Amino acid sequence: MAEILEVKNLVKHFPGVQAVNGVEFSIRPGVCFGLLGPNGAGKTTTIEIMEGIQKPTAGEVLYKGEPIGSRFKEEAGIQFQTTALQEFLTVKETLKMFHGLYKRSADFDALIDMCQLRDLLARDTRKLSGGQRQRLLLAIALVNDPEVIILDEPTTGLDPHARRVFWSLIDTIKQRNKTVLLTTHYMEEAYHLCDEIAIMEKGKIIAQGSPAQLLKAHFDDTVISIPAEDFKVPVETYAEEAYLHHESVTIRTNNVQKSIQLLLDNDIPLSRLEIRARTLDDLFIELTENDLQS
Amino acid sequence: MKRFWAVLKARNLEFLRDRTALAWNFVMPVAFVFGFAFLFSSDEQDVYKIGVYPSSEAIVNHESSFFDMRYVKFIPIDHLPTAIDKVKHHQLDMVIDLNKPSRYWINSTSANGYFLEKLLLAESIKSEDIASIAQLLHVVDVPEKQTVSGREVRYVDWVLPGILAVNMMFSCLYGVGYVIVRYRKNRVLRRLKATPLLVFEFLAAQVVSRWLLTVVMAVIVFVVCDIFVNFFMRGSYVALLVVFATGSLTLISLGLVVAARIKSEELSDGVLNLISWPMMLLSGVWFSLEGVHPMAQKLSQVFPLTHMISAARAIMNDGAGLLDVYPQMLILVGMATVFFIIGSLSFRWE
Numbered sequence: 001m002a003e004i005l006e007v008k009n010l011v012k013h014f015p016g017v018q019a020v021n022g023v024e025f026s027i028r029p030g031v032c033f034g035l036l037g038p039n040g041a042g043k044t045t046t047i048e049i050m051e052g053i054q055k056p057t058a059g060e061v062l063y064k065g066e067p068i069g070s071r072f073k074e075e076a077g078i079q080f081q082t083t084a085l086q087e088f089l090t091v092k093e094t095l096k097m098f099h100g101l102y103k104r105s106a107d108f109d110a111l112i113d114m115c116q117l118r119d120l121l122a123r124d125t126r127k128l129s130g131g132q133r134q135r136l137l138l139a140i141a142l143v144n145d146p147e148v149i150i151l152d153e154p155t156t157g158l159d160p161h162a163r164r165v166f167w168s169l170i171d172t173i174k175q176r177n178k179t180v181l182l183t184t185h186y187m188e189e190a191y192h193l194c195d196e197i198a199i200m201e202k203g204k205i206i207a208q209g210s211p212a213q214l215l216k217a218h219f220d221d222t223v224i225s226i227p228a229e230d231f232k233v234p235v236e237t238y239a240e241e242a243y244l245h246h247e248s249v250t251i252r253t254n255n256v257q258k259s260i261q262l263l264l265d266n267d268i269p270l271s272r273l274e275i276r277a278r279t280l281d282d283l284f285i286e287l288t289e290n291d292l293q294s
Numbered sequence: 295m296k297r298f299w300a301v302l303k304a305r306n307l308e309f310l311r312d313r314t315a316l317a318w319n320f321v322m323p324v325a326f327v328f329g330f331a332f333l334f335s336s337d338e339q340d341v342y343k344i345g346v347y348p349s350s351e352a353i354v355n356h357e358s359s360f361f362d363m364r365y366v367k368f369i370p371i372d373h374l375p376t377a378i379d380k381v382k383h384h385q386l387d388m389v390i391d392l393n394k395p396s397r398y399w400i401n402s403t404s405a406n407g408y409f410l411e412k413l414l415l416a417e418s419i420k421s422e423d424i425a426s427i428a429q430l431l432h433v434v435d436v437p438e439k440q441t442v443s444g445r446e447v448r449y450v451d452w453v454l455p456g457i458l459a460v461n462m463m464f465s466c467l468y469g470v471g472y473v474i475v476r477y478r479k480n481r482v483l484r485r486l487k488a489t490p491l492l493v494f495e496f497l498a499a500q501v502v503s504r505w506l507l508t509v510v511m512a513v514i515v516f517v518v519c520d521i522f523v524n525f526f527m528r529g530s531y532v533a534l535l536v537v538f539a540t541g542s543l544t545l546i547s548l549g550l551v552v553a554a555r556i557k558s559e560e561l562s563d564g565v566l567n568l569i570s571w572p573m574m575l576l577s578g579v580w581f582s583l584e585g586v587h588p589m590a591q592k593l594s595q596v597f598p599l600t601h602m603i604s605a606a607r608a609i610m611n612d613g614a615g616l617l618d619v620y621p622q623m624l625i626l627v628g629m630a631t632v633f634f635i636i637g638s639l640s641f642r643w644e
Contacts, residue, residue, distance in 0.1 A: 051488055053644070070490060078488045084480035086304055088311035093304065100300025101489040140485075 002065070004029045004148060004179050005050070010059035012045050012203075019045040020056070021203035027196075029147075032170070032180040034194030036187070036280075038288045042203040043183045044081060047152050050181070051078050063148070074103060077146030079137045081153045081183075085125045091136055092121040095143060102144035114172060115139040116165070131162030138169060148179045155189060167192060187280035197280075201288050211280055218286065219278035224251040224259055226273050233266050297491050301499035309469070309507055319511050323461035327519040330450045330457070340367035342410055345377040345389040360414060381407070388414075451526035455606035456579035458516060462508050462542045463573060463599055467566050469504045470549035475562040478553075478644065487643035497638055501546050508542045509535070528613030534606060536616060540623060541602030544630040548598065550637030557644075573599045601625045 003026040012020040020042045027033045037043050048054040050061050052068050063072040085094055095112075099105055112118050115135045120128065128136060134154055141149055151170070155163045163186070170193050173180060184190055190197055191211050198208040207214055231249040235242045239262055243250045253259040256275060263270060310316060346361075346368050361368060371377040371389065380386040381399050387406035389399045398414060400407030477483045486496060513535070519525070527534075548569065556562045576583070576590055577599035583591055594600045605622035608614035616623065 053484060053487060073488065073490045076488075080481070080485060080488075082481060083485045084482050085485075086308050086477075086482060088308045089304060093307060097300050097304040098489065100303075101297050101486075101491050103490075 002029075003027060003062075004064060005181070006062040006065075007046070007050065008060050008062065010046060010049060010061070011057045012042075012049060012054065013057045018203055020049070023059075023200070023203070023205055025198050025205060025208060027148075027179060027181060029179050030174075030177045031195045032174050032182060032193050034190040034197040035181065035183045035200060036185075036190055036197055036284060037200035041200040041288070043200055044152060046200070047150060047181070047183055051076070051150055072148075074144065075147045077141035077144060077149045079134075079141040079149075079151045079154050081156070083137065085136075087126060089125055090122050091117055091125055091128070094125050094136065095139060098140045098143045104144045104146075106142055106145035111139055111142055115142070115169060129162075131158055131165065134158060134162070134166060135169070138166070142173070146178065148181065149173060150181045152183050153185065154182070156185060163189070187284050191280045199284065199287055206287055207283070214283055215278055215280070218283055221252045221254050221278065222256050223276050223278065223282075224253060224256070224263075224273065225249070225276075226251075226263070226268060226270075230269050230272060232268060238266075298495045298499050301486075301491065301496055302503050305499060305503040306507065309503065319461070319465055319507075320515060322464075323457055323512075323515045324518060326457045326461070327450070327454060327515075327523060330453055341365040342387045342406055343367050343369060343385075344410065345369050345371040345380065345386045347371040347374050347377060347389065347391045348393065363413070366410075390414075448526065450523060452607070452611060453580065454519070454523075454525055455610055456577075456603050458512055458538065459541060459577075459599055459603045459606060460574055460579050461515065462512055462538065462602075463545050463570060465508045465511065466504060466542050466545035467549045467552070467570055469508070470500055470546050471552040471566050472559065472562055474500065474550070474553035475556050475559055478557055478642075479559060483643045493641050493643075494638060497550060497634075497641060501543070501550065501634070504546050504549075505539070505542055508546075509539050512538050512542075525610070527610050529609035530615065533614075533616045533619075534609050537602060537605045537609060537619065537623070540626045540630070541598060541605075544598040544602070544626045544633065547630045547633030547637060551633050551640070554637050554640040555642050573597045576600070578603055598626055598629050 005027040007023055007025050010020050010023040011018075023042070023046050025033075035043050035046065045054065049056045050068070052073065061068050063076075086097070089097070095108070095117075099108065112121065115138055117132075117135060117139055120132055120136075125133070125136065138151070138154065141151070154170075155166050158166065167189065170180060170182070174193070180193075182190070182193060194211065196208070196210050197214065198205045199214075200206065207218075209217070225248045228244060228247050228249055231242075235244045235249060240251055240253065240259060251259055260270065260273075263273070342365065344366060348371070369386070374389070374391060377386060377389045378399050381389050381401050381404075384401060384404055387400070387404060388410045391397045398411070400411050474483075516525075520527075549566075552562060552565050552569070556565065572593075576594045577597045578594065579599070583594055583600075601622040605614075605619035605626075608619050608622075
């Protein structure tokens with residue numbers, strides 16, 4: 001299937017800063033694509049160039065094979081990381097205003113129900129909670145029944161419940177075969193929602209693929225954690241490589257049975273032992289460690 | 295057109311629901327008009343202020359006709375040095391000490407003091423004597439006194455077009471200039487930039503919204519004030535409306551030029567003040583520009599407010615029609631066009 005969005009050798013310089021340095025990726029229709037990276041990695045700049053908000057120093061962004069322009073604006077839905085709405089308007093009036101800016105339009109009632117805004121229609125937008133406001137901003141992004149939806153850190157600052165509600169909304173959008181481009185700081189969110197992810201560091205993409213592919217490519221071990229107070233043996237002299245981190249001891253192993261047997265041999269209680277597979281959090285930290293340290 | 299209407303409707307709702315701004319747009323000009331009507335409503339306005347020492351009794355008992363003069367306020371003084379100090383600070387135009395030998399003080403830099411001195415000294419010669427002396431000497435042809443007839447144009451009638459225009463100026467400049475900068479600062483414009491909305495559609499909606507609201511507000515203010523103050527209106531109400539509508543379009547377009555790129559509300563506030571204060575002082579709002587420095591007169595022609603007020607006064611006070619004020623109208627339309635083009639071409643969403 002032809003790519004719906006293509007980013008080609010994107011470069012963006014600011015005075016004294018190279019925010020984006022040769023970023024290249026493409027997104028197939030119907031895919032939820034996650035762009036991850038630490039603060040300052042260049043995610044938002046990349047997204048803003050894709051949205052047409054900023055102009056690149058070099059490179060281009062293609063939508064359905066054409067440079068982004070009026071067609072893209074008509075067919076894309078965008079939720080910015082930070083945005084303000086016109087004051088003194090209700091939720092309904094705000095949605096109607098944005099509705100009036102597009103030739104295409106979503107079913108208004110269905111959109112309101114999907115974003116759970118029915119009870120908030122008459123409310124002044126300044127009086128919405130964080131979660132309600134994000135749902136409204138998502139509804140605005142969907143008001144033109146877009147082909148592509150760009151969501152820049154849509155759940156940052158939301159409580160866990162509001163975040164889960166938002167995830168279910170994005171799941172609904174995905175079920176409608178819409179293409180979603182998502183940036184997030186939450187690896188759990190990316191793992192849950194994204195079919196494909198790209199991790200950025202210092203303006204470049206350093207890893208790209210499906211979450212499962214990336215985990216498989218980077219890790220072949222399992223993580224065992226034991227509270228430090230239960231781990232009676234000195235970490236330095238333990239038979240396997242173990243790390244003391246905060247109040248727990250972590251062992252990374254390729255043979256879980258053997259490691260557990262070793263723990264039993266050292267009379268270490270297993271009642272509070274945790275075994276988990278590697279996650280995107282581990283991958284993110286491992287890949288961006290240098291950036292974080294610098 | 296659909297996008298234009300969507301933005302226009304949203305902007306109108308925003309303005310109409312901002313009760314404080316709405317009330318201010320109505321209250322300020324009404325308060326100004328009532329204030330001026332009250333201040334200048336009495337039949338005799340005192341032009342000069344003279345402090346009289348030692349007491350008011352001295353004025354009553356004094357034989358000089360100088361103390362019967364109209365348009366002069368005589369203020370009893372208890373402490374002479376304080377009164378002299380007030381002359382120094384232009385709070386009094388003259389102080390007279392009636393104790394023998396009588397004395398008077400004026401500030402040599404005060405025009406009022408200069409004229410009062412002439413009046414005081416002239417009063418010592420009776421007017422019949424002046425005429426007879428003049429005739430005797432065949433030097434002065436004493437002119438015959440005439441009075442103007444018909445309804446008088448009060449100061450409040452003269453100043454009203456200026457007050458309405460100033461109110462419209464603030465509403466237009468700040469209502470567009472300041473609001474667009476605020477939109478830019480809090481990223482409302484950035485959100486709109488990501489939609490198919492065109493710059494022209496956005497700006498046209500802002501202009502039309504502010505224009506409608508300003509003109510409607512001016513009509514309401516005029517009607518309310520007229521009920522209580524009964525303005526002198528010789529010309530056509532329709533012509534006056536056309537002048538104000540054209541003038542407000544020009545001022546809104548000027549606001550667009552200010553708002554085109556500025557990102558900071560503080561800077562826009564400064565620039566708007568820089569534009570509005572000279573306009574308010576040099577457009578003939580409060581006083582006639584007759585006789586002011588030629589440079590100031592030339593400078594005043596740069597301001598749209600000057601032409602708007604001049605046309606409005608011609609209609610209200612002199613009964614002029616639109617054809618009579620076409621030079622001012624042409625200038626206003628020309629300025630509006632130029633300002634709108636500059637504002638549109640230099641506009642940035644961010």
